[in-house]
Amino acid sequence: MDAALDAPLDTALDAALDAEVIVVGAGPTGLMLAGELRLAGVEVIVLDRLTEPTTESRGLGFTPRTMEVFAQRGLVDRFDALGAPLETTTRGHFGGLPLDFGVFPEAHPAVVDLPQVHTETMLRGWVADLGCDPRRGHTVVGLTDTGDAVEVQIDGPDGPLTLRARYLVGCDGGRSTVRELAGFDFPGTPATLELFLADVRGCDIRPRFIGEWLPGGVAMSARIGDGIDRVVVCERDIPPQRRTAPPTFDEVAAGWQRLTGEDISQGEALWVSAFGDATRLATEYRRSRVLLAGDAAHVHLPAGGLGMNTGIQDAFNLGWKLAAVVRGQAPDTLLDTYHDERHAVGSRLLDNTRAQGLLFLGGSAMQPLRDVMGELTEHDVVHRHLAGMVSGLEIRYPMGDGDHPLLGLRMPDLELAMEEGTTTAFPLLRGGRGLVLDLAHDESVRRSARPWADRVDVVTAKPAADAGFPQADAVLVRPDGHVAWAAPGARDDLTDALARWFGPPAVPAN
Known part of the structure; x- marks a missing residue:
């Protein structure tokens, strides 16, 4: 265990507090944040409404910058220990246009075909080693910022209870309860289309790694395991439905057949989901003692798997700052830099994924634009710009005056x-x-x-x-x-x- 965990706190934990920080949501963002807080010796409680870890794997790999985040904490080898070796690549894309992350030779490669369940299992193990286990089956139903603490009302397995902490962080997804209860504004645009996502066993589907443009929409498929294929179905001109439950596999198979002419109905769906292109960004990432991270702060078309990666990087930016504040080492104003830095990243992310959506899902009307963009990506400066954008490697934070070329950028593994x-x-x-x-x-x-x-x-x-x-x-x-x-x-x-x-x-x- 890290020596920081044995260090005494600057001030004794207030007897009226249950923890210094409560994190709501035990997905990759919440777990990454909990690990960062525990690494600094902060008392943290992680709450999740699910009684068991999810078996769905929306995220399917990491960008080069997220790999660097894991490498900086010594977490990469934990995947091998789980029997989940990492398949790395320098391949990427922007709206279906191929990119090569090799333009950053000093960076870690990207990781592909790693189900999100493995990522969550790895992070849970790390967080447990640091002395924190999520409390499952706990649903947040109310909260009050009292000025010097946050009180959280919860429906738990043993009935209602109230927990109190110095800070509360909502890492509870695009339909965040924390965001709603705390009154964060979440402006943006609603979904205009619906996409189906399914992991299917026993069909041996032809790979379409970055998607295939077809008259009726886009079909995407990738082999993600022994006999298991991931399929994404997007049919144009079909409005999104207001669903209270996931679509059936029959809907997915019917859409796939309409698009591709292939019958996958004989396959076994491991899980099925639907998502859209709604685009929203919280106007602030912090309201006094309540903060947001990951999908709770930003939702968008999941182009290139950027949602999970951005959430992990949100947590990586916030964790050390929040720890320094609760331990009395830094002033509360340090938390304002979390909004300043990551809200700008979120805004850029929404622009990026909107543009990718137009290129990827826009149909034949977008083909001239795809052709021109394809020509532009052959220029080194354009290729590097787009690769830096989707990889996260060229995020530069404002660090004050100075003209050193590294100022604000991430430190390479020199x-x-x-x-x-x-x-x-x-x-x-x-x-x-x-x-x-x-x-x-x-x-x-x-x-x-x-x-x-x-x-x-x-x-x-x-x-x-x-x-x-x-x-x-x-x-x-x-x-x-x-x-x-x-x-x-x-x-x-x-x-x-x-x-x-x-x-x-x-x-x-x-």
Whole structure:
């Protein structure tokens, strides 16, 4: 167990609190957030309305940036331990137009054909090792922000109860109860079409990895396991239904046959679902002591599986900030940067998926646009721009003044030579702490960072000669892997950057 879990809290847990943070939703977003909070020693309760983990697997892999998130916490090997080895690829697409993530040679590849159930199982194991197990069968029915805490009313297996915490985070999906009860605005556009999704055993369906445009719509299929195919059916000009239950497999098979002429009705559906192209974004990700993450904050057409990936990255951005605030290490205003950074990402995500929907689902009328876009992607600058957008690798957060090329971007897994041997950057972030890389063996850098030693590590190292790393004497990396300060090029002192992102120093500077 990480040493941070054995560290005493700055203040004793208020006897009237059941936890410091309550997370609603035990999907990938909620579990990732719980893990980040526990890594910092925060008392957290995770609630989920389902009595058992879901067997549905909407998400089917990770973007390169999500793989980096898992690598930065040492979680990648846990998939092998589960018997769920990762199939990696540099392939991607934008609205069906092929992309190559290999334009970022320093990045982790994407992962394909990994059912979401494996991701949730891995994250549950990690969170359990950190001392937290979700409480299942607990439905949130009310909440009250009292100013100094949040009271959550719940229908649980043993009847009604009320839990109290300093903060509440809704990670409870596109129909979020937390979002509704807390009064968040969720503007956008309703669905204009309906798509069917099913995992089917025993049909040996021809693969259509990025979809096949057909006169009546789009058909997509991919082999995701031994004898199991995932199919997506989108018939144009059929309005979405207001459903209270999933569609039947008969509906899916009939739609597939109308589109492709193939009969899959003899197959066995493992699960069936429907979704649409509704596009909505919460106007704020934080209202006082209540926050939103994942689909609770943004819903959109699930083009390229970006929803689950964005939710995990929301949690990765929020977790260390919320932990620092509840532990008294940073001011409450640090949480405002969560909205500032991730709301912009969410807005960009909605634009991105709308554009992909037009290209992917727009029918023959969109073919001229697809042709032109296909020509544009042959230009390196366009290809890199689109690949960076859908992979998450080129998200740049506002970090203040400075002109270093890495400022605001994620830190690559740079090979580093230290006195004790060679390592890379990501293992240095596994504890969820900040990191100062002293790349010029500068005692003044180490001295400046020393007052934050309780929450920031300092490593003296040299980049490998062939690392392709932009010239830097020192770099400050946040716990979420983004570069918050770099020299030369910084217009403020390292101590200013440390105070901005990690709060006041624990001890006076020497």
